[in-house]
Amino acid sequence: MTGPGGLPVTPRALRQEIRKRKLARPTCGLAPGYVQANLVVLPQERAFDFLLFCQRNPKPCPLLEVVEGGSTEPRELAPGADLRTDIPRYRVYRDGALADEPEDVVRYWRDDLVSFLIGCSFTFERALLEAGVPVRHVEQGRNVPMFVTSIPTKAAGAFAGPMVVTMRPIPREKVVTAVQVTSRFPAVHGAPVHIGEPEAIGIADLARPDMGDPVTINEGEVPVFWACGVTPQAVAIRTRPPLMITHSPGHMLVTDRRDAEYAVF
Amino acid sequence: MTGPGGLPVTPRALRQEIRKRKLARPTCGLAPGYVQANLVVLPQERAFDFLLFCQRNPKPCPLLEVVEGGSTEPRELAPGADLRTDIPRYRVYRDGALADEPEDVVRYWRDDLVSFLIGCSFTFERALLEAGVPVRHVEQGRNVPMFVTSIPTKAAGAFAGPMVVTMRPIPREKVVTAVQVTSRFPAVHGAPVHIGEPEAIGIADLARPDMGDPVTINEGEVPVFWACGVTPQAVAIRTRPPLMITHSPGHMLVTDRRDAEYAVF
Numbered sequence: 001m002t003g004p005g006g007l008p009v010t011p012r013a014l015r016q017e018i019r020k021r022k023l024a025r026p027t028c029g030l031a032p033g034y035v036q037a038n039l040v041v042l043p044q045e046r047a048f049d050f051l052l053f054c055q056r057n058p059k060p061c062p063l064l065e066v067v068e069g070g071s072t073e074p075r076e077l078a079p080g081a082d083l084r085t086d087i088p089r090y091r092v093y094r095d096g097a098l099a100d101e102p103e104d105v106v107r108y109w110r111d112d113l114v115s116f117l118i119g120c121s122f123t124f125e126r127a128l129l130e131a132g133v134p135v136r137h138v139e140q141g142r143n144v145p146m147f148v149t150s151i152p153t154k155a156a157g158a159f160a161g162p163m164v165v166t167m168r169p170i171p172r173e174k175v176v177t178a179v180q181v182t183s184r185f186p187a188v189h190g191a192p193v194h195i196g197e198p199e200a201i202g203i204a205d206l207a208r209p210d211m212g213d214p215v216t217i218n219e220g221e222v223p224v225f226w227a228c229g230v231t232p233q234a235v236a237i238r239t240r241p242p243l244m245i246t247h248s249p250g251h252m253l254v255t256d257r258r259d260a261e262y263a264v265f
Numbered sequence: 266m267t268g269p270g271g272l273p274v275t276p277r278a279l280r281q282e283i284r285k286r287k288l289a290r291p292t293c294g295l296a297p298g299y300v301q302a303n304l305v306v307l308p309q310e311r312a313f314d315f316l317l318f319c320q321r322n323p324k325p326c327p328l329l330e331v332v333e334g335g336s337t338e339p340r341e342l343a344p345g346a347d348l349r350t351d352i353p354r355y356r357v358y359r360d361g362a363l364a365d366e367p368e369d370v371v372r373y374w375r376d377d378l379v380s381f382l383i384g385c386s387f388t389f390e391r392a393l394l395e396a397g398v399p400v401r402h403v404e405q406g407r408n409v410p411m412f413v414t415s416i417p418t419k420a421a422g423a424f425a426g427p428m429v430v431t432m433r434p435i436p437r438e439k440v441v442t443a444v445q446v447t448s449r450f451p452a453v454h455g456a457p458v459h460i461g462e463p464e465a466i467g468i469a470d471l472a473r474p475d476m477g478d479p480v481t482i483n484e485g486e487v488p489v490f491w492a493c494g495v496t497p498q499a500v501a502i503r504t505r506p507p508l509m510i511t512h513s514p515g516h517m518l519v520t521d522r523r524d525a526e527y528a529v530f
Contacts, residue, residue, distance in 0.1 A: 048313040051320065052331055066317055068422070157333070186529075264451075264529060 011078065011254045015086040018254075021103055024088050026250035028122065033259055035188070036252035037064055037077060038118040038229040039087060040236055041105075041245035044069050047114040049157030050236060054116065056154040060163050060231035062119035062187050064255075064262075069112045077117055077255035084109050089248035096240035105245050113245070118229050119188035120252055121166060123259045124181065131181045133174045136215040143250070144168070145209035146228055150202025151193065153231065158239040164228040165193060167206060169221040178224055187262040194225040201225065211249075276343065276519045280351040283519075286368055289353050291515035293387065298524055300453070301517035302329055302342060303383040303494040304352060305501055306370075306510035309334050312379040314422030315501060319381065321419040325428050325496035327384035327452050329520075329527075334377045342382055342520035349374050354513035361505035370510050378510070383494050384453035385517055386431060388524045389446065396446045398439045401480040408515070409433070410474035411493055415467025416458065418496065423504040429493040430458060432471060434486040443489055452527040459490040466490065476514075 007023075008014045011031045017023040027036055042050055047069075054061035065076045072083045085104045092100040092108055100108075121144070125135050137144045144166045151163040170178045175195060183191040194201050206223055207214050211230065217223060233246050247253065272288075273279045276296045282288040292301055307315055312334075319326035330341045337348045350369045357365040357373055365373075386409070390400050402409045409431045416428040435443045440460060448456040459466050471488055472479050476495060482488060498511050512518065 044313075048309075048316065051313065051316050052333070055316065055320065055328060055331060063320060066320060068317070183529075264448075 011256050014254050018088050019085045027252045031254050035255045035257045036120045036122050038120050039247040040116045041113050044112040052156035053159040059227035064119050065117045067115040069114050083115050087247050087253050089251040091246045091248050093244040096237045123188040124185045127181050133178050136169050143212035146211040147203045148210045159235050161235045164231045165225040166228045167223050169217040170224045172222050184263045189227050192224050193227050196222050276521050279519050283353050284350045292517045296519050300520045300522045301385045301387050303385050304512040305381045306378050309377040317421035318424040324492035329384050330382045332380040334379050348380050352512050352518050354516040356511045356513050358509040361502045388453040389450045392446050398443050401434050408477035411476040412468045413475045424500050426500045429496040430490040431493045432488050434482040435489045437487050449528045454492050457489050458492050461487050
């Protein structure tokens with residue numbers, strides 16, 4: 001079964017195309033209504049501290065599933081999937097430095113690697129759009145603007161560092177709705193961490209994001225900030241692990257779970 | 266400042282009395298409005314798997330805080346508290362067998378011990394009462410009845426086993442309210458895991474709980490089942506850790522956090 005553009009519409013079929021290396025593109029917009037996930041893979045010796053870091057920082061690091069060493073199958077999110085091949089593009093870091101950006105990581109895999117799958121804001125953006133709240137970077141076809149803030153995360157072992165946030169300009173009369181809608185999705189970053197004053201959280205210039213693209217802020221719009229899944233990656237890189245594997249930005253794991261399964265109330 | 270019966274009313278003052286061994290009693294009813302927590306302490310070598318077990322089973326194991334090896338202070342829940350002395354009574358297990366039930370665990374403590382503080386149903390019971398939903402074991406001055414079910418938990422390493430639940434008989438016209446009220450408290454077991462049919466979850470006889478006391482079920486009342494914090498203790502004991510420390514049943518850590526801080530919406 002295929003959808004617009006001849007793309008498969010079920011997550012399983014999509015992952016099979018990705019595994020065959022026939023779909024090396026960002027996953028934004030694919031399999032609408034299904035949860036997509038960030039990936040962070042670390043050696044077992046770092047896994048307790050990283051798991052604890054996620055437990056302490058659920059807004060930037062909403063854990064959806066942890067796959068233990070020896071396994072590559074995310075049985076909760078995507079039974080039958082293989083974390084080494086079913087993401088369109090990966091990043092491989094050695095001692096904290098980017099070493100490769102391959103289409104699969106079979107040759108890098110080791111039995112002591114633990115995989116962390118972390119919620120992604122695609123889910124709550126769809127909910128915002130359905131509630132009539134505009135999502136500017138989607139309208140403008142850009143990457144979401146991301147900023148390193150002065151908000152500290154709660155450390156765990158060597159894992160520590162500032163929270164990274166995304167910014168979406170929201171019409172002032174829709175700010176409350178935006179809070180309400182995203183509060184329903186704690187598994188994908190949840191409610192905003194800040195509303196309105198970038199300088200209060202250490203952001204000097206909204207026109208110059210640290211990552212991603214700037215977006216237009218119209219008259220009458222308020223910048224609203226959500227915790228970003230780049231935070232755990234940034235924090236993990238700072239610890240210079242001997243080996244770390246992540247998805248490449250925008251190239252997520254498409255799971256079999258529906259967005260609605262992660263909504264509260 | 267003291268309340269009825271001359272008992273201190275602030276959590277900090279209560280913990281100081283407990284630390285001086287002047288308050289060796291169950292904590293039910295003490296410092297109303299403040300969160301109380303279950304304690305599970307395990308050696309570092311078991312900590313990753315146990316943390317992962319909690320992450321996979323948030324209903325029976327709602328983690329409020331993890332205190333790493335080398336520290337005895339739960340800085341989030343109760344700054345200044347000492348986990349070795351500030352609980353009225355402890356249990357010490359050696360290789361899975363109860364070895365001691367002391368009033369403090371200073372002499373058992375080691376720097377490699379990791380402490381897990383887990384939510385307790387006192388918080389949601391207060392919310393039920395405030396919403397006009399009766400809590401039978403409180404009315405009858407008994408322990409809540411607990412049952413080992415046929416519902417499996419999701420394993421992590423050696424940690425595995427059946428879910429333990431508590432049962433509260435709820436008037437049928439208040440079952441929906443009971444679901445709504447407890448859904449607001451995911452950090453303290455949250456919504457029920459089952460409504461109405463004990464045999465469907467492997468419970469043969471409501472009059473014979475596996476732990477705690479039986480309670481009266483009146484005509485027109487429905488048995489409602491919630492995941493129980495005894496689950497992680499039971500699961501941990503099955504792995505026969507060389508050393509494991511817990512609170513003694515009913516003798517919880519009284520924290521500085523308000524119940525309302527853990528409510529969603």
